[in-house]
Amino acid sequence: MKLRRIILAMASVALATVLIYLVIRIGNIDLHATWHEIAGARPSALAGLVLLNVLLVYLSTEKWRSVDAALRHASDPVPSRIAAFGFTSIGMAWGQVLPVQLGMTAARTVGTRFYGSALKRGTAGTLLEQSFDVLNVLLLAIASAATWFLGGGGLMWLLSAAGIVALALLAVAPLIRLARWLAYQLAKVLRRWYRFSSHLQDFFDLLQSGVLSETLTRRLVLLSATRFVVVVLMAGETAAAIGANIPLWEIAAAVPFVYLVTVFAATPGGIGVNELTLAGVLKMFGTPFSIAAPWTLANRVLGVASCFLVAVVAAILMGIRRLLHSSRRGPARA
Numbered sequence: 301m302k303l304r305r306i307i308l309a310m311a312s313v314a315l316a317t318v319l320i321y322l323v324i325r326i327g328n329i330d331l332h333a334t335w336h337e338i339a340g341a342r343p344s345a346l347a348g349l350v351l352l353n354v355l356l357v358y359l360s361t362e363k364w365r366s367v368d369a370a371l372r373h374a375s376d377p378v379p380s381r382i383a384a385f386g387f388t389s390i391g392m393a394w395g396q397v398l399p400v401q402l403g404m405t406a407a408r409t410v411g412t413r414f415y416g417s418a419l420k421r422g423t424a425g426t427l428l429e430q431s432f433d434v435l436n437v438l439l440l441a442i443a444s445a446a447t448w449f450l451g452g453g454g455l456m457w458l459l460s461a462a463g464i465v466a467l468a469l470l471a472v473a474p475l476i477r478l479a480r481w482l483a484y485q486l487a488k489v490l491r492r493w494y495r496f497s498s499h500l501q502d503f504f505d506l507l508q509s510g511v512l513s514e515t516l517t518r519r520l521v522l523l524s525a526t527r528f529v530v531v532v533l534m535a536g537e538t539a540a541a542i543g544a545n546i547p548l549w550e551i552a553a554a555v556p557f558v559y560l561v562t563v564f565a566a567t568p569g570g571i572g573v574n575e576l577t578l579a580g581v582l583k584m585f586g587t588p589f590s591i592a593a594p595w596t597l598a599n600r601v602l603g604v605a606s607c608f609l610v611a612v613v614a615a616i617l618m619g620i621r622r623l624l625h626s627s628r629r630g631p632a633r634a
Contacts, residue, residue: 312567319572320597323579327593334594337542338601345541346602352534353606357614359527361388363429364408366519370511371425379412386611386618387412391426393611396569396604403569404430428512429520431479434563436524439464441556448584454549461552465525472517479512531555538602544595546587554581575600 324331361384372378379387391407398406409423443460450456468475532552539546561577562570575596582592 316567316571316573319567319576323572323575323593323596327579327589329594329597334597337594338598341541341598341602342543345537346606349534349537349541349602350606350609352530352537353610356527356530356534357385357389357392357610359523359530360392360404360429361385363432363520363523363527364388364425366516366523367425367429370513370516380621382614382617382621386614389607389611389614393607396607398568399565399570432520432524433527433559435468435475436465436521436528437556437559439468440528441560444553444556447553454547457549457553465521468521469518472514472521476512476514476517528555534603534606535599538599539595541602542595542598544591544598546582546592546595550582550585550587553585554578557581569604571600 323329361381365379365381365384368379368384387408387410388404391404393403394407395403397403405423405426408426440461443457443464446460447453447457532548532555535551535555536548538544539551555578558574558578558581562574565573567573575593578596578599579589579592583589
């Protein structure tokens with residue numbers, strides 16, 4: 301089993317390398333010039349990127365805390381906001397080098413081990429809240445596809461995207477019933493092919509348990525939509541940082557497809573898959589591949605750097621809080 305995991309990991313890294321090579325080759329990228337642009341990125345844009353990353357982690361944290369509040373027992377301890385923010389930021393950083401969903405799930409599962417029901421609150425809770433991100437980009441992908449098919453522009457995409465999200469909010473009740481039915485049907489089909497892991501079983505049981513209320517569902521839809529906006533703004537900051545002339549609406553229209561592909565990507569952090577898909581979709585919307593491809597590499601480098609920076613700062617704050625808490629408990633016991 302260990303040898304198999306090593307082989308799969310090596311194959312995943314090899315695939316990522318091949319895909320990045322394709323991006324470089326098709327985009328005719330000058331790596332030296334691209335690195336020079338990254339190294340000379342505008343400080344104001346980099347600062348904006350880090351602040352937006354903090355906001356992104358905060359929104360993800362609030363989504364998870366909302367689900368956790370519905371999952372935990374009254375006697376279960378509640379992670380502080382700093383701890384929850386720290387678990388999320390570390391998970392987001394892990395997602396840059398591990399399969400995207402695995403990074404966040406693993407970080408929160410480990411983090412909630414000391415708060416009770418780690419599998420339910422950390423694993424299943426994370427899968428549930430992230431399923432709303434998937435739902436959101438599925439809906440927005442419809443807006444992007446319609447805009448491309450009809451030859452529309454930024455205004456058309458914005459109006460159609462806003463309309464679809466508004467319809468989703470109005471259709472919360474039937475969406476809940478649909479999610480439960482889909483979970484039941486998918487679980488029934490998958491059981492025919494292989495034995496469920498405990499994590500996946502917890503997730504399907506959770507979807508069918510009735511834990512989702514209309515209020516919670518609307519909150520998760522809104523937070524996911526807001527999170528999408530922040531992701532697009534972050535991409536816009538990386539484009540501004542290196543002076544890449546890419547319309548923000550095209551980035552917004554391309555991101556849903558990238559997210560959907562990355563969810564199922566077999567490479568660490570979706571490396572290669574993300575870049576090739578993003579550059580390809582941007583080309584469909586009008587941005588030349590030769591402009592989009594170098595930016596995708598810069599977006600990866602700057603995005604990873606900002607994620608790890610936020611995670612390190614969050615981990616330090618968690619450590620300081622823990623030390624302060626321990627020092628307060630010490631004199632009280634004495």
